[in-house]
Amino acid sequence: MSFITLILFLAFAQTWASSMHPRLPLTAKHSPNPNERTSSFWIQNAQKTVSEKIKRELNQNVAKNVILFLGDGMSIPTVSAARVYQSGEETELAFDKFPYTGLAKTYAVDRQVADSANTATAYLTGIKANYGTIGVGPEVNRSDCQGMTDETNHALSIAYYSQLKNKRTGLVTTARVTHASPAGVYAHTSDRNWESDTDVINDGQNPQICSDIATQLLFSETGKKLNVVMGGGRKKLLPKEMTDEEGHKGERSDGANLIQKWQEQRINVKYAWNRSQLIDSDVTFDNVLGLFAHDHISYNLERDNISDPSLAEMTAAAIKTLNRGSEGYFLFVEGARIDMAHHETASRIALDETIEFSKAIQVAVDLTDESDTLIVVTSDHAHTMSYSGYAERGHDILEFGGDGSDGKVYTTLNYANGPGYKKPNSDGSRHDIAGDNYGDKHYAFPAVAPLYAETHGGDDVAVFARGPWAHLFSGVLEQNVIPHLMAYASCVGEGLTACDQIN
Known part of the structure; x- marks a missing residue:
């Protein structure tokens, strides 16, 4: 097989794989402010917040x-993930x-x-x-x-x-x-x-x-x-x-x-x-x-x-x-x-x-x-939804957070239990979620334990x-x-x- 033929074959294979297992469209592909790369940006940002807080007077009016x-x-991880879904981590x-x-x-x-x-x-x-x-x-x-x-x-x-x-x-x-x-x-x-x-x-x-x-x-x-x-x-x-x-x-x-x-x-x-x-x-x-x-x-x-x-x-x-x-x-x-x-x-x-x-x-x-x-x-x-992994800034929150030690990807968002549980393969290995249909808005994100419906969490709320x-x-x-x-x-x-x- 010639080099050109190989390139064409790989391109076709990638296109075929995408059509068979479409991903969700990116929801938060976002380029952070380039000034974030400077220390002065974060100092100025923090000082602005300090100034706003010390100037705020207590409102002791009667609430009509x-x-x-x-x-x-709406758990705290839900709030954090929703910001990224909306338009970026800093939004x-x-x-x-x-x-x-x-x-x-x-x-x-x-x-x-x-x-x-x-x-x-x-x-x-x-x-x-x-x-x-x-x-x-x-x-x-x-x-x-x-x-x-x-x-x-x-x-x-x-x-x-x-x-x-x-x-x-x-x-x-x-x-x-x-x-x-x-x-x-x-x-x-x-x-x-x-x-x-x-x-x-x-x-x-x-x-x-x-x-x-x-x-x-x-x-x-x-x-x-x-x-x-x-x-x-x-x-x-x-x-x-x-x-x-x-x-x-x-x-x-x-x-x-x-x-x-x-x-x-x-x-x-x-x-x-x-x-x-x-x-x-x-x-x-x-x-x-x-x-x-x-x-x-x-x-x-x-x-x-x-x-x-x-x-x-x-x-x-x-x-x-x-x-x-x-x-x-x-x-x-x-x-x-x-x-x-x-x-x-x-x-x-x-x-x-x-x-x-x-x-x-x-x-x-x-x-x-x-x-x-x-x-x-x-x-x-x-x-029970968690927000984890080491994805880069601007990454789609609904995509993968990284690779597991078994070489298979894991999602940034996961649940402790629920209908998103994926049965292991016949050889006991983990289900490869990279092949799942992310085009379905009802896609059930991975869960650790199988349940018909995911449970509530007991953590504090904001x-x-x-x-x-x-x-x-x-x-x-x-x-x-x-x-x-x-x-x-x-x-x-x-x-x-x-x-x-x-x-």
Whole structure:
């Protein structure tokens, strides 16, 4: 074989291999600032930060408005990897610019590693609870129907206490509005899975006793006063005999159309089920119910940009609607699908959802005033994704981090467990991931132990804060301290508040 023939053969082989095993397109190929190669760059950069920090005055105003952003499953490695995915290692997400940060411990009363239900109870009501329970104290075990009906066991959210001060309240999520995290705003249940009466029945319980979460959205003390509810999950609010606007059947067994009832409870109300209806509603109506999917809202990478609103668009509409009051507001915003992508070990989607979450936070920053609006960003729990290897700067975060001692590559992002587990070859050697199809956005990144769904992680999560009394959100905190600090800053609740100090 001649030299030219050999070169042509190798070129063909490389092209054939790429077509058989396509890689994901580069997501963060980035050339660092050439000035980074000088020591003076880093000295000047650090001194600028020092100057900014020593000049910052403490904001001890009363927070008229409070917005809590919850990145479900947004672990610290997720935040770091999302920066690279966005545009490079040195880039900043919207909440990276917040002046104060801390850590929150996320364990449940009965578990080392938490779920989204007991954590919602912690960061919204101020009480740590048992795994799988929402809006009830640790006296109630999971699926304890009688325990959840005892009002002395109810844990009341900061939304409830904000309503007592005549503040407007709302929630936005990319999950079902009856899912674990948003349910923490208004519900009291011993089982996070009891989203509809049919769910309760299927679990062998009586929905007349164990009120389902969707019913509580309409009739609980907090739920019935919410001014804004946006997310997915129409099926939990509609009867089995009825189809929604997109032809999907409801799930309820009681025949109740809770979407209609929600509208009947309020005046000057708008129901929106698509993007155009939402955009038209944010400056006209006092109350908005937006249900944009039968189930969870689609991942951003699969979203119909014409008919389905983004998290940022929902956040903007919610803030504008809640601003139609003089006493201020409390708003809960959840980027729910970061977590769901991690459960699939679909890192590409998880990072993209984190970027969408950051965009929503930037919208809130642009629409509010730091002098009177406290914005807190945190997560409910971590995940098992690690960020490792020795890839060069600007390398695609979704590519390989290096070569193992067996001569085969490993990815920069890996999981401790989950569906990305790759069985060893028949000779016991490690699966060669270099041949995998990285063109699939649902590609399951490698995991050490096989599981149908990857688990949460037990590590601490970050807390970022901006606005009145944001400096209190620093150090290592128990997660349940977060709503107590928000209540202090906004002068709501039964504990010590900034207004007590002023008076």
